[in-house]
Amino acid sequence: MMKKHLLLVVLSLAIISVIGIGAGIEQSNPQNKDMGIGPVKNVVLGTIDKKMADEGKIIFTNKCAICHEMDQKKVGPPLRNITKERTPEYIMNLLLNSAQMQKEDPIVKKLLKDYNNVPMPDPAIK
Ligand code: HEC
Numbered sequence: 001m002m003k004k005h006l007l008l009v010v011l012s013l014a015i016i017s018v019i020g021i022g023a024g025i026e027q028s029n030p031q032n033k034d035m036g037i038g039p040v041k042n043v044v045l046g047t048i049d050k051k052m053a054d055e056g057k058i059i060f061t062n063k064c065a066i067c068h069e070m071d072q073k074k075v076g077p078p079l080r081n082i083t084k085e086r087t088p089e090y091i092m093n094l095l096l097n098s099a100q101m102q103k104e105d106p107i108v109k110k111l112l113k114d115y116n117n118v119p120m121p122d123p124a125i126k
Contacts (some may be wrong), residue, residue: 002028004087005056005059005125006040006092006095006096006125007043007052007056007092008053008055008059009050009056009059009060009064009089009091009095009125010043010045010083010091010092011048011049011053011056012053012054012055012056012057012060012085012115013056013060013079013082013091014060017050021043024028025072029061030083030084030085030086030087030090031084031085032085032086032087033087033105034086034087034090034105034106034107035087035089035090035093035099036051036087036089036090036091036092036093036094036097036105037097037100037104037105038092038093038094038095038096038097038100038101039093039096039097040088040089040092040093041089041098043087043089043092045088049075059125061076063123063125064079064123067120073115075115075118076115076118077111077115090105090107091095094108095122095123095125098119098121098122098123099119099122102119102120104122
């Protein structure tokens with residue numbers, strides 16, 4: 001099954017992350033190459049489709065904004081630079097396979113410590 005909604009969220013994060021630095025749309029070339037653990041093995045991000053990104057933004061507002069802001073810690077980490085810090089595979093796997101990544105992925109295990117051991121709930125956007 002196409003993980004369309006997930007891709008939309010990742011795209012909207014990619015867009016959000018470039019707003020504010022005025023850098024235009026960039027291909028992600030994240031600092032950390034961790035692909036996460038889960039079904040997503042290889043994502044190639046093409047040019048960002050504004051319509052899809054707008055749809056993703058609505059999903060983000062409805063399902064993510066309660067815990068995430070762009071520039072400040074909330075319940076979870078700020079996400080402004082997330083597509084520069086992490087691979088799209090990591091982000092999508094975390095959203096699809098949260099529990100396993102919280103147990104086994106080294107980055108997420110550290111995040112959990114930093115965020116008071118509040119695990120991000122499976123956001124159920126399949
Ligand atoms: C109930 C609060 C909550 C909700 C809702 C939530 N998150 Fe999270 N999120 C967290 C917490 C806490 C962490 C850090 C601990 C962890 O990963 O479990 C986190 C971690 C993350 C990370 C990893 C950050 C990093 O630096 O590697 C990403 C990406 C993320 N969330 C995206 C999302 C998206 C996209 C949504 C909506 C679909 C969402 N979150 C919904 C609380 C939440």
